[in-house]
Amino acid sequence: MKKLQHLDRNSVVPLYYQIQQRLLEQIQSRELAVGQALPATQELAATLGVSLMTARQAIKSLCDLGVLYSKQGKGTFISGMKLEKDFRQVLSFTEEMKARGSRPGSRVLSFGIRTGSREVLEALHLRPGEQVIELRRVRHANTLPMGIECSSLPLQLCPDLLDTFDPRTSLYRVLAERYGIDMIVADEVAEVGLATRVDARLLRISDKSPVFLFTRTSYVQSGRPVEYVRATYRGDRYKIVNRLTRLNRALLNSSRPM
Amino acid sequence: MKKLQHLDRNSVVPLYYQIQQRLLEQIQSRELAVGQALPATQELAATLGVSLMTARQAIKSLCDLGVLYSKQGKGTFISGMKLEKDFRQVLSFTEEMKARGSRPGSRVLSFGIRTGSREVLEALHLRPGEQVIELRRVRHANTLPMGIECSSLPLQLCPDLLDTFDPRTSLYRVLAERYGIDMIVADEVAEVGLATRVDARLLRISDKSPVFLFTRTSYVQSGRPVEYVRATYRGDRYKIVNRLTRLNRALLNSSRPM
DNA sequence: AAGTGGTCTAGACCACTCG
């Protein structure tokens, strides 16, 4: 049995968030088992000394995460869904490799300003002739080449990036810290192909090896695109791990909440 | 200007959902433009004649969808994020092909009961020796072969599926309608490879063409795995379209809501 | 009928942003 700590009502941390975290701890420590029913929302609220709505808010957020699920009239239950952190997200290469337990590295091929190609301009919603900052790198994991990436960013977005950014460090960190640019969503297209001679040499694989071909556009919260990436990744050392969900019901036709 | 319909307080449709749908329509019809600020929550609530919490609930749900975003002290704004329906979700092949505008079809290679391999049993959380229903199909889009899929389901979950299911129809629909099984989340691993001779013949591609190799495990709400799929898809006619998000902050370390 | 989650109210106070 665990002694319940009281909630801190003077904290800047919202009550519902404290409750959410406490439940999460209890679930992750197996104190609450998979399939088990949570106390009724009213009981939980009474125990914690908070309002019903506040307790519901905490539960709702965990339902959205897939940790819990509620059935009207029955109760709220612990889901057996794994909540791993290694599903594909908007991550910098640096973050992704660390999450996979590898040591990231890069070799810069080129870094400069150029006029965007039609493909790049379209993806970034720029006008014809506008300039972009282009950064081409070979990405390494534990000193082995993993892929080739070519990032393009609107020049107007970060006009002095060329001076302030050391291209061997994390681009995403500089964008976030210096320019306040947080990419929170990205659209990615993955295709398969065969390595070209140039790519094969850079990746140290044999000619015509199967590779992943990525195009990725990243957006900030307002929906404005801020980065367009074309990448080629080794097929023998890279895989895509995805969590797919059934959503979007809100959008079309006559669906209603359950 | 559009005449605002009143909310229907006698409807079984929740008020917040009516509000959400109305906002969504106004956004999709460009009546509310990208970047524009929504009326203040209080104003919106007053206009609609609902409580503040109710209006907030509608706005919150649209923020979660990425349609809106709120900044404390500033306002709530229309995001330019596209809300397309063709991002990768938990979809049956049938649904996916229709969403892509193709006519789906299948050719059944085999359909029967067998003892699960170690790989299948592990994915489905079954005990050694347990039996599964296995369905192998060639998937077509507009009569052209797209991929080969091998689905395995726990026999205990749908013991009479072999009798009740016509393997040329939609597996997902039968599972949902007859057994109440709704797969709402799936974990998928995608790799690249070269087509084997057998697969190449079935897919009508040349030997050693690059292909996608998928393994996918689908789960119901409780977190119980109910389907394991191994699939090989043509690299020249298939691509993965993904929307990645930056989430999971709730899980680790000291993060807090913004 | 009792117990559950889902929706809703009419307020309150706080934190943040901007002029």
Add this chain to the structure above:
DNA sequence: GAGTGGTCTAGACCACTTG
């Protein structure tokens, strides 16, 4: 200081499930 979103309350009523 005025306006905004974020949190919270103490109730109410409803819909659904189970015995």
